[in-house]
Amino acid sequence: MTPYLRIQRLTKKFGSFTALDDVSLEIVEGEFVCFLGPSGCGKTTLLRAIAGLDIQTTGRIEQNGRDISALPPTKRDFGIVFQSYALFPNLTAAKNVAYGLENARMSRTEIARRVLELLELMGLAQHGNKYPAQLSGGQQQRVALARALATSPGLLLLDEPLSALDAKVRVHLRHEIKQLQRRLRVTTIMVTHDQEEALTMADRIVVMNLGSIEQIGTPLEIYRDPASPFVADFIGVMNFVPGTVVRDGAVRLGRSELACDVDGLAAGTSVTLAIRPEDIVIHDGGRSEPNALPVRVDALAFLGSFFRADLAGDAAADVLLRADLPAEMVRRRGIAEKSTFSVLLPPDRIRVYPGSTVNR
């Protein structure tokens, strides 16, 4: 199926600074895509290039089969919501929503009907006559959304729309926006630096860093199989420890040998091993299993449903791992500071990246 939005080899330079470096991407119709990355990674630049606000230096953009690369924003088909909402302060909520509808083609009653429809969709039907200054942050946000959707655009662009809201409102609105998008089936791109937002809302996430795309995938894919140390570190919490490839299928960690997939790297290569805290399992003792590692608990923090333990490799002091241990398990085994036991690092949960990387 042809993608709704196709971006080919987009590059954007500001003077000598490269904000986007040869970015290519395809988005399917009705999809909810998040551009995720740290400040300065180019995600907003990419969004603005799609909107036609900062035209790219080289590259091509196609929307719905049409080449829009050189078109000004007025000739493109999108609605946009900014972090600051940019609601017109001297117009009521209803007038704001109606703004895009006010041209010769719709009658007054038609416009009023559509506005009411949208306000009801947002749960703001009785707030239509209020001015933005009289609405809460969350309400303003929803008015901004309604306004962007009023013209039924083919593409909805959201530029960090939730950053200005406090935590509780943010979580609530995340859900609402997602529901709305599902219902209307409008192709949506959202820019965010909050990985939790991306993980909960997106159908697919585009992780960006320094002007390039690091990985594109579903939240699950990105979380479980990060393609690079950057992605691994940016999403969720990740342990990074240095190791060496022993042979195909085995690496050395400290004084232990662990089985895992080495992706064809040669023996002797320095690598970084990565494993999620929740993937480290306490070894039950009993029969020996591959990838068992003796550890000592250096610190133990109680986080409600689990304990976060700082583990030091018992025999090799330079192996430091953070593990999330279920509360029930910790209680049963009587684990406390200075406890020693074995943990398992399941082979299929260890990721191997060439070179030594991130120091924590």
Place this chain on the structure above:
Amino acid sequence: MRLFIGVIGLYLIAFLALPLGLMLAKSLQGSHDEFVGLANYVKYFSTPALFQSIGNSLWVSSLSTLITVPLAFVYAYALTRSLMPFRGFFKTVALVPILVPSLLPGLALVYLFGNQGLLKAALFGHTIYGPIGIVMAEVFTTFPHALLIILAALALADARLYEAAIALRASRPKIFWTVTLPGARYGLISATFVVFTIVVTDFGAPKVIGGQYNVLATDVYKQVIGQQNFQMGAVVSVILLVPAIFAFFVDRRVRSRQVALLSARAVPYEPKPQRLFDLSMLAYCVVMGLAVLSIVAISQFAAVVKFFPYNLTLTWAHYDFDTKGGGGWASYGNSIRLALLTAVIGTMIVFVGAYLVEKARGFALGRGIFHFLAMLPMAVPGLVLGLSYIFFFNAPANPLNVLYRTMTILVVNTIVHFYTVGHLTALTALRQMDPEFETVSASLKQPFYRTFWRVTVPVCLPSILDIAIYMFVNAMTTVSGVVFIYGPKTELASISVLNMDDTGEIASAAAMAMMIFYTNVGARMLHLLFARRLERRTQAWRRR
């Protein structure tokens, strides 16, 4: 959008850049328009009678600055750092000199200290005609300008600095020298340069009360009107430009530094009541206020009595302008027309121009040039502009020369002359709006001018009104810009004041000047009324 920038840019080029350029060229030409290089300048500097004016100008300007800035500083200090009563009233009184032509204080001083003056003895035998009179008149004229700048600077006080100083047991004088003054330093520097520039380029005061004391501004006038020596007039104008431009650039640097002074976390300073201090500040402001009001009062009084100070019977005779020199009541009507046209048309041009500079994307070079042209008028003295207009619009080859001696050219000139402050005011207001309005508008397929009319203008309306009243008041009081380019049918009230003073009808001159004053006061009150009503109507969407 680019089209509009081009159009307004063309306006500024045609009515500012080109005339100035032509004038510069003229200063390098001989009496038959042949190119003589710097010969005129050489002649100027080798004629002591001519270049002596430079020293005179610098002297009175420096003296005026040294007097005005400290006076204004103490006044501003009283208004912001004490809790004396009637602060609002005293602020209004201090701004009165803005509403009168700069000729007025000269007239009043003649009545007070002239040969038949009331307080002549106070001068200890010196004459008011000359530097003394000029300095006194200029202090009156420049006081409100300095005051406004220093007020803005003192308002940027961060209470936390004061609390920290008190906690460190600093004495009051020490706090003043180490916290207050440095905090206001940019305002003081800016005020110094602004006052200096105003005085060095002012024409009204030295004309009325300068006597034989030559300054650059009156020199230009004498060369052009008196001697018909346009080339030399151009030379003096160019020389007059130098301090103005220099002061302008320094002021710009200083102002940009000042904005950074107040951080987002600063706490506004709130003075505490202190009996003795507040009372002494009140006494000071009363004295200053009386000084300002006495100038206005004596002028009005002299205008309604037969012959001040000998014959104090009340009369309206001096108001019979049509029988005096000058343009009669028609000139008053002309001034009103000019002021209204300038306020309406000028505000539109200025605001649209500022909008385009701020909001148009790309086209950086065009916007940069436009912004430069918009800032230029502040550095150009009115006389210089007026003179360059003679050259530009009188040239037979110029298709625009039909405008010469019409009301149109006066409107054009006045708008250009006072362009900069309006431009800056508009920019400030526009920058407070969300920068993404235009983007949202584009995504909703609405043309930018729709958003301009429905959102930008209503939200910026208070500032637009401010620009309009600024244009109006200045158009009523301006002399220097228009003194060379008015025609017999377009004489203005301020020019009439000048001419009646020339023909010795001082009382009538004072009467006309007071008419200007009352008109401005009326306009100000209308403006206040409008602003209040506007604020009440838009209360709903401005505040929660």
